[in-house]
Amino acid sequence: MQITKILVVDDSSAMQEVIFDALIEFGFKRPRIKFANNGQKALRMAYEQFFDLIISDWHMPGLTGLEFIQEIRGHPDLFEIPFIMMTVEDQEKNILKAFSSGVDQYILKPFKIEDLKEKILKVLG
Amino acid sequence: MESDSSEKTIIDLNEEIFQLKAENKKLKESLRKEREQRLRLTKILVVDDSELMQEILLDALMEFGFQWSNIGLADNGQKALDILSDQAFNLIISDWHMPGMTGLEFIKKIRATPELFKIPFLMMTSEDQKENVLKAASSGVDQYMLKPFDNEDLRKKVLALLK
Numbered sequence: 001m002q003i004t005k006i007l008v009v010d011d012s013s014a015m016q017e018v019i020f021d022a023l024i025e026f027g028f029k030r031p032r033i034k035f036a037n038n039g040q041k042a043l044r045m046a047y048e049q050f051f052d053l054i055i056s057d058w059h060m061p062g063l064t065g066l067e068f069i070q071e072i073r074g075h076p077d078l079f080e081i082p083f084i085m086m087t088v089e090d091q092e093k094n095i096l097k098a099f100s101s102g103v104d105q106y107i108l109k110p111f112k113i114e115d116l117k118e119k120i121l122k123v124l125g
Numbered sequence: 126m127e128s129d130s131s132e133k134t135i136i137d138l139n140e141e142i143f144q145l146k147a148e149n150k151k152l153k154e155s156l157r158k159e160r161e162q163r164l165r166l167t168k169i170l171v172v173d174d175s176e177l178m179q180e181i182l183l184d185a186l187m188e189f190g191f192q193w194s195n196i197g198l199a200d201n202g203q204k205a206l207d208i209l210s211d212q213a214f215n216l217i218i219s220d221w222h223m224p225g226m227t228g229l230e231f232i233k234k235i236r237a238t239p240e241l242f243k244i245p246f247l248m249m250t251s252e253d254q255k256e257n258v259l260k261a262a263s264s265g266v267d268q269y270m271l272k273p274f275d276n277e278d279l280r281k282k283v284l285a286l287l288k
Contacts, residue, residue, distance in 0.1 A: 003278070047288060050281040073149070076163070077288045079156045092138055099145040102152075 004124065005032045005049070009042040009056035009068065010086075015109075019055060019086075022113050026120065039063025043071055046078050053124060058087035058098070066101055073102035082123035086111070164190040167287060168212070170197040172205040172219035172231065173249075182218060182249075189280050202226030206234060209241055216286055221250035221261070229264055236265035245286035249274065 006028060008019050016035050023033055034049070036042035040063040042056065054072070058065040065085055072078045085103040089095065098106055105119040169191060171182050179198050187193055197214065199205035201223040217235070221228040228248055235241045248266040252258065258269055268282045 048285075050285045073152070076156060076160060077284065079153060092134070095138070096141055096145065099142045100148070102149045104146075 001027045002029055003032065004028055004052045005034070006053045006055065007034050007036065007042060007045060007051045009036045009039065009054065009060070009065065011037045011057065011060040013037075015057065019116075022116055025113070026117050039065060039068030039071070042068055046072065046081070051081055053082050053084070053120065055084045055086060055120075058085060058089050066098065069098070069101045069103055084119055084123060086116075161190050165192045166195065167191060167216070168195045168197070168214045169216045169218060169283075170199065170205060170208060170214045172199045172202065172217065172223070172228065174200045174220065174223040176200075178220065185276050185279055186283075188276070189283065202228065202231030202234065205231060209235075214244060216245050216247065216283065218247045218249060218283075221248060221252055229261065232261070232264045232266055247282060247286060 006023060008016055008023075010016050010019070016037075020033060020035075024030065034045060034051075036045055038060045039056070042054070043063065045051075046054070056065040056068055063071075065087065069083050069085065072081060072083065079102075082104050083102065084105045084107060085098050086107045086109060087098075088109050089098070090108055095106055104123045107116060107119055169186060171179055171186075173179050173182065179200075183193065183196060183198070186196055197208050197212065199208055202219070203226040205217070205219070206226075219228040219231060226234075228250065232246055232248065235244060235246060242265075245267050246265065247268045247270060248261050249270045249272060250261075251272045252261075253271055261269055267286055270279065270282060
């Protein structure tokens with residue numbers, strides 16, 4: 001947990017803050033948590049740095065969370081990064097679309113902090 | 126009746142998610158194989174005057190999936206430059222303090238040579254003073270690693286440099 005490097009992708013700065021506080025509470029370290037406000041920026045960061053986990057929103061201007069995970073899963077160096085999709089999308093067909101794109105865990109907003117923790121621990125194995 | 130049908134839907138959904146995850150797992154497996162293939166062909170030059178350190182690095186790199194016949198060894202910057210003059214490498218991992226040409230002089234030479242300037246360079250040293258770390262960065266070092274190092278940390282840095 002000390003060295004786990006996490007990329008949080010959300011266009012809402014309020015949401016970024018909520019997730020940041022939760023991650024700190026779970027024991028992750030401040031300098032190891034990075035932010036992007038859309039998929040395009042997140043993708044660029046993923047090319048340049050090494051992340052152990054990505055937590056991303058679905059609906060964002062520019063590259064969406066779905067397009068972002070598709071890029072990650074198709075990339076020869078990034079395909080293994082655990083990915084949690086965090087969204088208000090509760091329609092069955094959309095949930096399935098996310099999983100078929102390679103999402104490891106799916107969490108519906110609004111979420112309980114403990115649920116997020118459980119899903120993070122699950123994907124980090 | 127209604128609750129029955131909604132329960133069934135959740136079970137169906139879980140089943141579908143399970144299958145999708147299995148398909149993704151297969152896909153990841155094939156990408157992993159491709160990467161293994163790629164790593165086996167990647168050439169790395171290790172520059173360190175300590176034979177023990179060379180051995181530790183060689184063991185670590187082989188554990189990551191690189192092939193020993195594709196790993197070159199040199200014990201100072203000058204010898205490394207000689208090797209680089211007739212072999213191409215995808216990555217250089219170098220110590221800082223070595224007799225003859227130091228790692229810092231070596232990276233400066235690399236960055237000033239047209240045929241070599243693009244090679245990713247990882248400096249591995251016990252120099253942890255900020256001014257020295259900055260000096261390395263300004264000389265063109267891509268990644269900096271403090272000794273003693275953690276294997277997992279080294280693996281991440283190496284893979285990131287090969288992206």
